[in-house]
Structures are given as C-alpha cells and as structure tokens.
Amino acid sequence: MHLAELTALLTPEGLRLLDDLDPQAVSADVTGTVSRLRKAGHSPELVSAVVGQAQLRSRASAKFGPFADRMLFTKAGLEQATRLAIAGRHAARFRDAGIARVADLGCGIGGDALGMAGLGLDVTAVDADEVTAAIAAYNLAPFGDTVTVQTGRAEASDLSSVDGVWLDPARRTAGHAETSRTRPEDWSPSLEWAFALAERMPTGIKLGPGLDRALIPDDVEAQWVSAEGSTVELVLWSGALARDDVRRAALVVRGESAWELTAGADAEDQPVRPLGAYLHEPDGAVIRARLIGEVARALEAGMLADQIAYLTSDAALTSPFVSSFRVREELPADTRALARALRERGIGTLEIKKRGVDVDPAVLRRTLKLQGSESATLFLTRIGSKRSAILADRV
Template sequence: MDMAELTALLTPDGLRLLDETPAVGSADDVARTVSRLRAAGHSPDLVSAVVGQARLRARAKTKFGDFASRMLFTRAGLEQATRLSIAAAHAGRFQDAGIRHVFDLGCGIGGDALGLAALGMTVDAVDADEVTAAIAAYNLAPFGEDVRVRHARAEDEVADLGSAAPEATAVWLDPARRTAGHSETSRTRPEDWSPSLEWAFDLAARVPAGIKLGPGLDRALIPDDVEAQWVSVDGSTLELILWSGALARDGVRRAALVFRGKTVNEIRAAEDSPDEPARELGAFLHEPDGAVIRARLIGDVARSLEAGMLDPQIAYLTSDAALTSPFVQSFRVREELPTDAKALARALRERGIGTLEIKKRGVDVDPAALRTKLKLRGDESATLLLTRVGTTRRAILADRV
C-alpha cells in the first residue's frame, strides 16, 4: 500500500466502504469487487486500497481472529506480524517482570503492541516506514493515550535510553530488512536489518529487552547472557525471542514454547541438553517439535519419554514405553517396509492403504513425487516415516497416537 491509497482509505467514507465490502478471497472475487466499486464511481486509489484490505483482512483471521475485521494491514506487515495468542504470551512476560512502559521498536502493524496495551502497559511504538506507522496508529487507536505511535527510526527514538532508563521500562525490538510500505520484510540476512543486530544487542545489554528474530538465526550470534526462546504453533517454528535483563528468567538460557490448538506448553533449561544415545527401533517413534529441536532440548524430551535417538544425527526418537509428550508427535510403529518405490507400493497395496501421510528426515525424497509413484488405493490409512540410520534408509509404517 502506498500513501495515496492510505490517504484515500483513511476517511469516514473510505472506512465505511471498507466495512461494507465482504471478504475477498479468490482472484475472481477481486475482479468482481474492483469492477463493482469502479462502476459505483469510486477513485482508483480508494478501490485499490479497499480491495487490498478486504483481501488481507480475510487472511488475517488466522492470526488475529475477529479483531482482523477492525484492523488495517500491509501484505508484508501481516506476514511478519506476531499472532495474537503469541503476542499475549509475550506481553504476559513483561507484566510478570513488573514492566509498565514498553518501547516497541519496529512495531510493524502493531500486533505486539496490541498484546502489551491489552494488559494495561504504556506503549511507545515506532516504525521507520511512514505508511506502516500510520496503519499501526489506526490499529492501536482504541487504547487512547496509553499507546503513542510515531514514524521514526528505532535508533533515534531511544538514543538516550540506557543505564538511566526509568524503572519498569523495557524495549521490544523487531529487527528486519524493510522496504517502503513494508512491501518486503525479511529476517534472513542480519547485515541488512534495521535496526542492526549489533545495535539491538547493545541496547538489550543496558535495558530489559525482548528481541524478535527468525527461528533459524545462527546460534553463534546469540549472546551468552540472554534467554533464547523458540516459539512454534501447530508444528511450525515461527520465531526466536531473545530476552535480556529482568525479562530473562533466572537459570533459563534455552526454552521452547509450543502452541498446539488451544494448549500451550513450554520446556526450558539452563543450557543445551545432551542427547540420549541411539537405540534400535522400538514400539513408538516420536518426532520432536521444531522449537524443541532449535532449542536443542531433544535430550530432555527423550528422557521424559524413556526414549533414545533412532540415529545420532536425525531428530527422531524411539521408545517402547507408551508415553506421550506435548513436545513431540508420537506414532505407534506397525512394521518396517521396503524403501524401493516399487516394492513399497506393492506392500501398501497389500495392506489396503489408500490414505498415506508421508514424513521424512535425513533422506532426499520428494513426498509428492513418491506419492504419485505409489498409486495408493484402499480404505485404510497410515503414516509412512522415511529416514535413515547411518547410511541405511528406513521406511517405517506407523499410526498417529
């Protein structure tokens, strides 16, 4: 979205038209809605803004639920925004630490600030992009004077914030590579980020801070004196948060926060946990959550399951005990099958398996291409786990527990 579109939208008539426009999903919906609004005499800028927002609001329901229908977005801002459930969990940490005032630096569309403000904290939010800052101001307007949003660089906003920071003050940082209008935002190259990672770490050493980063950040970059918490939702590892000062928990340096449906679980430790030794395939196979793998806490989970590694280099656990954990997906092993595609297809047909979930670790297999070769048919369903032990490929037929 550019400033002309935003200006056209942020009027009583523009916002009313947006609220009256139904959700836009498919390309056909877009074409029909554009044609209808242009025929009604609305300007090209307003039509583009309304249709774009109607489409983004439909996508945003997975992150913001019913709140999405009252918010504005940029495409990249929505992609990078923290889910409301996660933002609420982060805000709870600020509250538990006694924080009353938070500087949200790189606020994007305001997703994290929503969680902080909802718990009664004063929030100063800034974003270096003018359009994005204006959208955040709109989204956070219901909180009144408790939330102030400005178009500014993070580095300028807190230039004087340091060891003399007022008590109960903290910062929330979201370093990323940003372009105008947030048409592109990424966290893949730290050297391109704004604010820079070096600047963020320096500030976090002086002021309690939470720094939101991509989950694949090189672990060698993580300072020794922070708590690193990886976060996953329904099996997808979404972010890494580095907590410093009063926001870091005593004795915790590694944590995995796992959201599954409506349940939330966390495992934490003072350091990376040592893995359990490898053992032969048992009655159960367990796939650790991605956040657990990133946090290198597989060993702690293995011990809770009385499990061992299937292979020292592969993140699969195996056990005989019928124990489950919120930090793994568990499968009851049926049997091992041939790894050759033709022999595997024949074995699956003999067992009448027509619905097959295919999972893989440590092998170069395209599940979609393999599924085509298998030519499945039958009424039974199962899970096929493809992996290796040493240099030997394994195909394990199992059922989800």
C-alpha cells in the same frame, strides 16, 4: 499499500466501505468485487485499498481472530506480525518483570503493541515506514493515550522514558507488497545494534526461528516458540526479562493452552535404541532449542538414531512436546519396492515425513502413484548407515 491508497482509505467513506465488505467473499471473487465497486463510482485508489484490505483481513484472522475485522494491514506487515495469542505472552513477560513503559521498535502494524497495551503497559511504538506507522496508529487508536506511535528509525529513538524494549528487526525487503527474506547483516536495525542495546537495558528481540545459533549471545535467554504445530519465532530475552538459570526454552502453544520446557543449556541426547512400538516426532520448538534429550528422559524414550530428531519407545506416550505414531512395520526403502508395498496395503493417502535423507516428498508422492482407501504416515530416515522407511499411524 501506497500512500494515496491509505489516504483514500482513512476517510469515513473508505472505512465504511471496507467494513461493509465480507473478507471471505472478496477473496473468493476479487475481480467481481472490483468491477462492482468501480461501477458504483468509487475511485480506483479507494477500490484498490478496500479490496486489498479485505483480502488481508481474511488472512489475518489466523493471527488476530475476530480483532482482524477492525484492523488494517500491509502484506509485509502481516507476514512479520506476531500472532495475538503470542503477543500477549510477550507482554506478560514485561509485566511480570515489573516493566511498565515499553518501546516497541519496528512495531510494524502493531501486533505486539496490541498485546502490551491490552495488559495495561504504556507503549511507544516506532516504525521507520510512514504508511506502516499510520496503520499501526489506526490499529492502536482504541487504547488512547496509553500508546504513542511515531515514525522513525529504531537507532534514533529516545529511550530515556522507557524501562524496557521490544525489538522486531525488519527481516524482509522493504515494501508493502511482495517481500523476500534478507540476510542478518541486512536487517534493520542490525543484530549488532540490537545486541548492544540488550546489554544496556531489558530487551526482547524477536527473530526467525532458524537463526544461526552461533550468533546467539551467551548471556541471554533464547526461547523458541511454536504455535499450532509451526515453529514461528525465536525471542532473545535480556536483563530483567531473562529468567534465572534459563538459557534454552521451548514454548508450545495450541489454542489457549501452552506448555514450556526450559534448561540452562542444550540438552544431551538420550542413547540410541532399537525401533519400538511407537515413534515420536518432537515439536519444532523443542528441536530448535535442542531440548530433545530433556523430552526423551521425561518420557523414558530413546533416540531412533544419532543426530536424528526422532524418538522411539515401546509404550504409548502423551506429551505436548511430541507427536506420537504407532509403528505398523518397516518397509523397503527402495522406491519401486516401497510403491509396491503401499499398493498392496491399499494406501491412497500418505503423510510423508523425512529426516537425514535427501528426499523431496512431493516428487516421491508422484512417483509412488498411490491408490486405495487407506491412509498412513511414512517416515523416511536413516538408522546408522541404513536408509529406513517406517509405516505408522498417528496416535
């Protein structure tokens, strides 16, 4: 969003027009909506702004639920914004540590600040981009004097009046529309600056879940978070925000429920055992945190193969930390023989999962030419030096 569009939008006329639009209807017919609004006499800047916001509100409902209907966004800000359910958990970490005044540096459109203000914390929200800061101020306006929004760089922020810091470095190219991921050395502020800050005061640093683990300092708690089956973030907690004796954590969130696995270090894997009646895929947060061994021991399961994140057992298991599948049979791994076997079983819908093998599931699916009314899950992996294809059903 450009400043001219934001200026047109932040008027009584603009906000009323936006609130009158149905986000789903706009997304379904963008061209028709633009034509209708232009014929009604609205300016090009206002039409562009309200149509863009309606589309973003439609996408934002997955992160912000009904709150999205009164919020404003940029595309880049929505991409990096924390889901509201997760933001509330971040805020609770500060509250439970006795930290009442927080600086949210790199606040974006204000997702985490919403969670903090919602729990009664005083928040100073800072963003380097003028448009993004203005949108954050609009989103946070209902909290009144509890939240102050400033335009500025994280590195230049005055932290003398806060007790702790939440930091979400910009990890995409600058802009409000199409963006791309950047390298750690290009993030703003830099990881070096963020880690130095974390040594001085209690800090939570939100990063991508695929961060090179070699970059993680030894004296912080590293918490990987998954939401609705997707691993969404890594948070590094320092000082009073880090829990005693916890250096690795996997938080699994589904709806309003959450489960967490913690340890003082990476967990040692369980021994490899033969394929049993069930195959289990650990949650992505568990895999990233390298706590697969903890899950395996708790479930009395074994590793399917060395360095492969699949577990197996003879008994059915129930755990929020794994997805479980009942093994049907092992099939030939050769593509032609595999295609023939799937056709013989009438499998037309196939979920393909792979680890430890160089396979493109989309290409393989086209090659298999599936047909039939049955459905199943296919695991492609290696067991020892052997490539294996395992047909299974979700439990």
